[in-house]
Each structure stands twice: as C-alpha cells, then as structure tokens.
Amino acid sequence: MPPTRRRVSDVFDAVFILIALVCVGWLSVRLLIASFQLSWVSFVPILGFYAVVAYLLLPRLHQVFTNLYVPDYFIGRTRTGDGLLGDPVNLAFDGTEADLHAAMRAAGWSLADEITIASSFKMIASTVFRRTYKEAPVSDLMLFRRRQDFAYQQEVGGDASKRHHVRFWKVPDGWLLPGGVQVGWVAAGTYDRRVGLSLFTGQVTHKIDPDTDAERDYIVDTVRYADPAVGLHIIDGFSIAYHSRNGGGDSIRTDGNLPIVDANGAAQRSPGPLPVPVSDAAAITKHHIPPAGLLFAGLLVLLRSVQTVLLLPLVVRIVRAEMGETWMVIVACATFVSFPLLYLTLWLLTLARRRWARTLFMVTLSLDAVSSLLETVPHGAMRIVMLAGVALSVMTLLMVSGSAARAWVDERKKPGVGAVNADVSS
Known part of the structure; x- marks a missing residue:
C-alpha cells in the first residue's frame, strides 16, 4: 500500500x-x-x-x-493480546521443531490444544467438575508481533486449574539474543496455581505462581532427566533480577538468568515415531x-x-x-x-x-x-x-x-x- x-x-x-x-x-x-x-x-x-x-x-x-508506552521490541517479556506485558521469556532452546516435540513428549509434557469453541467449553468443564484435560489450551501471548507457535503443559492432580505450561516461539531468521547469542527458539514457562480474576481487567483467568524461576528450572530438569544427552548452557544475568506483574496482574519474580537447552538430535534419539511439526502448518493455515x-x-x-x-x-x-x-x-x-x-x-x-x-x-x-x-x-x-x-x-x-x-x-x-x-x- x-x-x-x-x-x-x-x-x-x-x-x-x-x-x-x-x-x-x-x-x-x-x-x-x-x-x-x-x-x-x-x-x-x-x-x-x-x-x-x-x-x-x-x-x-x-x-x-x-x-503508546510499551516498547515494541524484545525486552525479555511477552505481551498479552491487550498489549500488557506478559510472562517473562525465561528459556531458550536449540534444535529443530521435531527435536523440541520429541524432548518435551519424552519428558511427559502434553501438546496444548488450540483455542476453539469446543476446547474452551472442555476447559471450563474440566475446571468446574475437576476433570482431567491434559491438552487444555493456553491463552495467547505475543512475541515478535505474533502468538506462540505451540505450547506444552502438565496437569497437576488431574485438575486443569493447576498446571505447568510453557509457550514456544521460533525466532526470526538471523535474530540474536542480546549479547549476540544465537538460538532457535525462546520460551516462557510459568505454573498456573488456580483460577481467579485478572487484576487489570476482571476477566476470569489462570493465576500463576510468582516464582517463575522455579518453573523454568522444573522444565529444564524434566527434559534433561528424560534425555541425559540434552545439553545446557546458562546465560548469567541475561536480565536484571526484578519483581513485576504479568498481564493478569499476578506477581512475578526472577533472578534474570536464561538457560539455553540444546535439544539437537532429540528426535533421532526418541524411541517412538518422529513427532509431526505443527508450527509451520499453523502459520500457513492462519493465512487461509x-x-x-x-x-x-x-x-x-x-x-x-x-x-x-x-x-x-x-x-x-x-x-x-x-x-x-x-x-x-x-x-x-x-x-x-x-x-x-x-x-x-x-x-x-x-x-x-x-x-x-x-x-x-x-x-x-x-x-x-x-x-x-x-x-x-x-x-x-x-x-x-x-x-x-x-x-x-x-x-x-x-x-x-x-x-x-x-x-x-x-x-x-x-x-x-x-x-x-x-x-x-x-
């Protein structure tokens, strides 16, 4: 135009x-x-x-x-659909998409469903009636001006109101982390502890645990325990340690360190069939x-x-x-x-x-x-x-x-x- x-x-x-x-x-x-x-x-x-x-x-x-006031560039934080600062970016991964799926599934994580009318009703029913829903959808968060490519989660006690979950974004071609480090993926992992009302809008939403570092370390530990060949490198002081709030008004805190998980070859080491990549298909489909x-x-x-x-x-x-x-x-x-x-x-x-x-x-x-x-x-x-x-x-x-x-x-x-x-x- x-x-x-x-x-x-x-x-x-x-x-x-x-x-x-x-x-x-x-x-x-x-x-x-x-x-x-x-x-x-x-x-x-x-x-x-x-x-x-x-x-x-x-x-x-x-x-x-x-x-008007939230920066439109990478600052280590996601954004909600309303533009508010969301969960911190507290993980990075190397490897193909198939490697990530293999590593996460081997560690006992379930690929989250897309948000649809059917999945939304199923999520509500799971929360109200305390029914298990291992693939419950997660809300969209924005990074690189787009929603997450996919997300994984683990239920706690068969109740969808409590869960571990992590969203993944493929980084743009040629994009580097601050400091010049190159990775294939970045992720934001948090733990949903209950359902409540957003402090900023009053909407019904999940409330996360403030200790985002504990969830970050839990995700890394589950992946490395399931596949000891997965490597790990930590960028100390990737960001300053801070206390803040996410887009739902929940308190968050982090020490500012960024683990980089090397999942290269996880798909070949997987004993089952190779996972089917989902993000590329989703990206193409959304244009239709x-x-x-x-x-x-x-x-x-x-x-x-x-x-x-x-x-x-x-x-x-x-x-x-x-x-x-x-x-x-x-x-x-x-x-x-x-x-x-x-x-x-x-x-x-x-x-x-x-x-x-x-x-x-x-x-x-x-x-x-x-x-x-x-x-x-x-x-x-x-x-x-x-x-x-x-x-x-x-x-x-x-x-x-x-x-x-x-x-x-x-x-x-x-x-x-x-x-x-x-x-x-x-």
Whole structure:
C-alpha cells in the first residue's frame, strides 16, 4: 500500500477505534443505570455491565495506551493480546521443531490444544467438575508481533486449574539474543496455581505462581532427566533480577538468568515415531482462516438477524397502530430488515478482503451504535431486548475495527511460504 494511502488508512482506523471505545464506555454506563431498576431481570444488565467492562472496555483501553508506552521490541517479556506485558521469556532452546516435540513428549509434557469453541467449553468443564484435560489450551501471548507457535503443559492432580505450561516461539531468521547469542527458539514457562480474576481487567483467568524461576528450572530438569544427552548452557544475568506483574496482574519474580537447552538430535534419539511439526502448518493455515475476532463478528451479525426476525411482529404492530397505512408498514419492515442484510453483505465482503467494505461496515456500525445509544431506553423486558441490540452493534464494531481485522483485509499476498516467512520475521 502506498505511504499516503496507508496514512489515510491509519487515520480512519484510529477514528473508528476511538468511536468503538466511546460506544463501549457509553454502553457500560447504560447497562449500569439499567441495573438500578429492581426487578427479576435486573441481574441481566448487571452481568452485561461486567462483561462489557471486563471483556470489551478495559482490554480496548489497554490496547490504546500500551501502544503508546510499551516498547515494541524484545525486552525479555511477552505481551498479552491487550498489549500488557506478559510472562517473562525465561528459556531458550536449540534444535529443530521435531527435536523440541520429541524432548518435551519424552519428558511427559502434553501438546496444548488450540483455542476453539469446543476446547474452551472442555476447559471450563474440566475446571468446574475437576476433570482431567491434559491438552487444555493456553491463552495467547505475543512475541515478535505474533502468538506462540505451540505450547506444552502438565496437569497437576488431574485438575486443569493447576498446571505447568510453557509457550514456544521460533525466532526470526538471523535474530540474536542480546549479547549476540544465537538460538532457535525462546520460551516462557510459568505454573498456573488456580483460577481467579485478572487484576487489570476482571476477566476470569489462570493465576500463576510468582516464582517463575522455579518453573523454568522444573522444565529444564524434566527434559534433561528424560534425555541425559540434552545439553545446557546458562546465560548469567541475561536480565536484571526484578519483581513485576504479568498481564493478569499476578506477581512475578526472577533472578534474570536464561538457560539455553540444546535439544539437537532429540528426535533421532526418541524411541517412538518422529513427532509431526505443527508450527509451520499453523502459520500457513492462519493465512487461509480469518482472525477469530472477524469470525466472531459474523456470529454477532447472525444474532442481530435472529433478533430482527423476533422483533419484526412487534414492529408491525407498532407501525400499524401509529400510522395505519399498509404501505407504511411495508416500508418500515423493509427498513428494519435491511440492516442485518447490509451487515451480512459487508461482513462477507470484509472476509473477501475488500477494504472499502470494512470501512463502510465500520461507518454503518458506528451510526447504528450511536443512534441506538441516543434512544430512550424503555422499561421492563424491552429494556433488555434493546440493550442487547445495542450491545451486538457495539461488539461488532469492536471486532471489525480491531487490528486483526485490519491485518486480514490488508494482506495482499497469496498464502504460501513467502507470506509465512514474512510474518515470522516481522
């Protein structure tokens, strides 16, 4: 994209990100006010207020402000999807991906599942009912401007709320650690001790043990115990020793040392079949699959369509009572139904990487959200119905205006090795 066009696009995106942020804050206030009405449905706006603030408002605020003050280069810390500093990078590995998989599996670690609707529900059920889930997914953390390539974990006591886990990132070609040391992989290992609420957003999340060095050493010990041929080199004082907090608000501390595990040849020493590499396939596949936020926007559009169908008889009765004319009823119904159809069309065109469609989608959603927020909120059950419609518009705007949706429509290369390598080295 030419520089001038990119600057215009940046300005447009910034405007809609700001509009989305204002609408989310506005919606949270409306939900809080609605919760003051004492009735059997009061708990709905209370839950809605919590969900909007914890999962929409605060994360978007963090995204905006962390882009201003958090360094966008390697400082030995990962970042959360909201831009907050995450877990420390406390391990490095040498070897091929097959070597890493062989070493970790020989040490009794399980490859974590990807985050999907099915795996998320399975994770929740495992936590609530204390069921074992050895491949439970881990949340995404960012390094080198991308999520982890894969993660491994070990359950403790058959309970997914307690587990050892470690995320791995393939380093970009030619990239060196501070000090000029070359490695193939870096990793962040921590121990989940329980489930709780994030200090920074209020979201339900795992709480980690503050002693990240103990988990780091545990990972190294399990790998070297299973395969004594695995080598080890430690960079003393890789970073200063520090106390801090991760993206969930949990305390962390480290002595600043960085173990480098030499897993070269682990795949050949493995008695079983060679592990199948997963990160390259995942990197290629993600260029074929739209980001989760954009897919979620499609689900919200579908819910908005269902809401429209359910409310259509009510709209007919209201228009007929106030205007009486049949043609007025037809016009009103056609206008009412046109919005979900327009949203569906623009969403499909956004999936097809049409930039103009995404821009028009954000304009339409912004007008819809602002006009809906300006309307007088009725009482009773209709209050919930109306606020639900506003929430659908605001959440859709939040998803479509996000950086992941923009990256999707801006991607012009065809999926392939070149596109993957460009992404990995960014």
